[in-house]
Amino acid sequence: MAQIKDVAKQAGVSVASVSRVLAGHAGVSESIRQRVLAAVQELEYRPDLAARRLRSRQTDTIGLIVSDIRNPFFTEVSRAVEDVAYQHRLRVILCNADEDPEKEALYLDLMRDENVRGVILSPTFATLTGFRSHDYPFPVVLVDRCDRDTAADAVVLDNIDAAYRLTTHLIENGYRRNIFFYGTTSATGRQRHEGYATAMAAHGLEVHAEALPATVDRARAAARERLRRRPLPDALVASSGLILLGLTEALRETRIRFPDSVALAGFDDLPWTRLVEPGITVIAQPIYDIGRAAIELLLQRIAKPEQAVRRVVLRGELVERGSSAKRTGATASASMA
Amino acid sequence: MAQIKDVAKQAGVSVASVSRVLAGHAGVSESIRQRVLAAVQELEYRPDLAARRLRSRQTDTIGLIVSDIRNPFFTEVSRAVEDVAYQHRLRVILCNADEDPEKEALYLDLMRDENVRGVILSPTFATLTGFRSHDYPFPVVLVDRCDRDTAADAVVLDNIDAAYRLTTHLIENGYRRNIFFYGTTSATGRQRHEGYATAMAAHGLEVHAEALPATVDRARAAARERLRRRPLPDALVASSGLILLGLTEALRETRIRFPDSVALAGFDDLPWTRLVEPGITVIAQPIYDIGRAAIELLLQRIAKPEQAVRRVVLRGELVERGSSAKRTGATASASMA
DNA sequence: ATGGTTTTTGTAATCGTTTACATATTTGGT
DNA sequence: ACCAAATATGTAAACGATTACAAAAACCAT
Structure with missing residues (x-):
């Protein structure tokens, strides 16, 4: 050489x-x-990169720590991040923390060891509590998950509002006993739960929520369990794409037709939600834009380390499909909560 | 510090x-x-990692270059690779080449610069032709895509056999004018095409294949185009999960019901293939195992650089669902090719 | 031409480890 | 108790770049 x-x-x-x-x-x-x-x-x-990094004490690398690479949301985010990083001649180290706070901590340590220029992180709830960008030797931009008062740049959906609108849509279409299945490991799930609860309360309806780890298997199991009991709920609502998948599978397995018996709605406009008849009502997130906003925020932060903390809040779009079609008095099971 | x-x-x-x-x-x-x-x-x-790497001329990193991170197949492979690497205290640099030979070459260069211990690669057809592991300063294990005579360790499905069985299944169930949609950028698509063609020929049927870039959009467009013409085919067959998604969307959009009017089948047993009524017949790949086999092969190769080239061939499993249900003479449009 | 700036170029120190080699210590057989 | 062999420890030279500083060259106004 x-x-x-x-x-x-x-x-x-x-x-x-x-x-x-x-x-x-x-x-x-x-x-x-x-x-x-x-x-x-x-x-x-x-x-020689090693020599260069040793002497200059700098790398041209950023870190991306996602909470679950199986979630299409995060694969799309990572594509956006990679695309923009690539244009700026930055390499990306992609890590999958699997919703595990320990792995998250480990990968954050790794980022420090690697001397990255900055990190984009979708933290679990545990990591988010008390999180401050200042505690790390590199700037951190949060993506998808963030509290109102977190001291860090962040790109998030307006989760409370989106869940509120989704729930209100169901109520207006005649569904009253709506059960919300949400992941507890993420701030996002909790916020969406809040929007759901607010909408229910605004119509004088009782809140029925199931907290669970945000995986397909757990969601399917929880839904199956609930669908065994009577009376059946009017609607099942999922706080994420993975959970929505689990709910849909449970409905199929129990041969409960939607929306005739039980309506269905959730988050993330993934391709299959359109294919499953009669289509599943969802909140569509601008996923690629979320990822792009995150890396752009990070690049700006790297350029100007001292600027004020910024937050980008994007709005979700309600996509109405057959799974939440307006209830006709005839087919509906009376809602006697 | x-x-x-x-x-x-x-x-x-x-x-x-x-x-x-x-x-x-x-x-x-x-x-x-x-x-x-x-x-x-x-x-x-x-x-300090930089100092350590400079002096020791070694890293504890391996590279994983996938051809399309949006393809759930590769996210699952990457999870397997990460899991095993993690257990061996190895870090993984994950790169997404987007089916682009140029990006592939660029990332392979990057791997050299990073001095990785080895690389797992799912090459495009262009990169695969003439590929030799020896041409790189690190061992390379191919995954998912490989030619019979490629001089490199590899883990692949028995694609020809799987496609042959899938096609034969359709023929036996009464579908004769079957169109195969396959991606041209990968060896996998071509091999599956070969299996399809062999099965068709074995039954004296005419081969109708559509070669295209392996994306959802292109597959949807190609299928829509074909479904506009008459006579309609008996069945649509996809050489990958992404293509299968595109075909399914096209059928939905044109309101052609399957299997009544046109049957459907393809590769990769993704969750949604079960949910779309009446279920889509697929070849299920042991994806996680494929990923694990790849990294284990790589680790062995790193330990023993001189051992003979090895190939792991896994078998796909045919999962029969409603989309290819046996044709009843009544509903079938006569097959007058 | 001259001296003071400014710009360009080169020399050598430095980054923080690993590791070859030298040296000190221990061990064990007589 | 002694010496050779084996083992433990330390010193200092790499690794291959960047960059502070010094030196040289070029420029410019007098």
Whole structure:
């Protein structure tokens, strides 16, 4: 492998000049620039990243710690982050914390060890409580999950509002005994629960929520359990795409038709929600935009470390489909909560 | 930040001893070991990775280059790889090449720059042709995509056989004019096409295949186009999960019911294929196992660089669902190819 | 031409480890 | 008790870049 001194020799200049050309620093003559570039080409020189990082105490890397890579939401976010990072010649270390606070802590340590320029994180509830960007040697931007008072840049959906609108939509379409299945490991689930509860209360309806770990299996099991009891609820509502999948599977397995017997609605406009007849009503999130906003926030924070904490709040869009169609008096089971 | 010499001072030993303890080398007395470990704890010492990598010319990192992170197949593979890597205290750099040979080459360069111990790669067709593990300064294990004669360790499905069985199943259930939609960027798509074509030929049926870039949008568009023409085909077959999604969307949009008018089948047993009534017939791949086999192959290769090239071929399982239900003479449109 | 700026270039120190080699210590056989 | 061999420890030289500082060259107004 060619080293910088080989390039210097080949170009007939000092190593300092080579380094300066490669770093794009000013104050180096055009003739030297040309000769260095030619030598680099000639020798196929590639700088040693370890040496560079050791000396300069800097990397061109950012970290992305997602809470569950199986969740299509996060794969889409990671694509957005990668795309933008790529354009800025930054590499991305993608880590999957699996909704596990310990893994999260471990990966945050790893980010420190790797000397990353910054981190984008979708924290579990445990990590979020008391989280302060200042406690880390790099800027942190939160994505998808964030409390009102968290001291960190963040990009989130207006969860309370979205869940409120989704719930209100169900109520207005005649569904009154609505059960909300939400993940407890994330602030997002709790906020959506809050929006749901507020909407229910506003119509004088009783709140029925099931807290659970946000996985397909747990959601399916919880829904199956609930659907065994009588009277049946009017509607099942999911606080995330994964949970919605579990609820849908439970309805299919128990052969309960929606919306005739029980309505269904939830979060995330994933392709399959359109395919499952008669279509599932959801809140659509601008996922790619969320990811892009996160990395742009991070880049700005890296450029200006001292600027005030900022928060980007995006609005979800209600996509009405058959699963929450207006109840006709005829088919509905009386709602006698 | 504490450095190794601080630890040495605190423990009253030399830096060499500290380094030896941390590396777990033999030949260091228990008393020193204890003192060093205590000092490390005390000072919260964390070794500088850049320095370590520079000096030792080694990293504890492996690379994983997937061709499309949106494809659930690859998210599951990456989970498996991460899980095993994690157990071996290896970090994983995950890169998404987006079915783009240029990005693939770029990421392979990056892996070289990062001095990774090895790479797991799902190559595009372009990169696969003429691919030799020897051409890289690290071992490479291919996953999902590989030619018969590629000189590299690999983990793949028996694609030809799986597609053959899937196609035969359709034929036996009365579907004769079957159109195969397959991605051209991957060897996998071509191999599955081969299995399909062989099965069709074995029954004296005409091959109708549509080659396209393996994305949902392109598959949907191609299917829509084909479904506009008459006579309608008997069945639509997809060579991947993404393509299958596109075909399903096209059928829904054109309001063509399956299997009554046109049957449907494809690859990858994703959750939604069960939910879309009456269920979609697929070849189920043991995805997690594929990922695990890949990293285990890589670890073995790293341990024994000279051992013979190995290939793990897994078998796909045919999951019969309603979308390919046996044709009854009554509902079928005559097959007059 | 001259001396003072400014700009360009080069030399050598430095980043924080690992590890080759030298030295000190222990061990064990006589 | 002694010496050779084995084992434990320490010293200092790498690893390959960046960059502070010094030196040289170029520029410009007098």
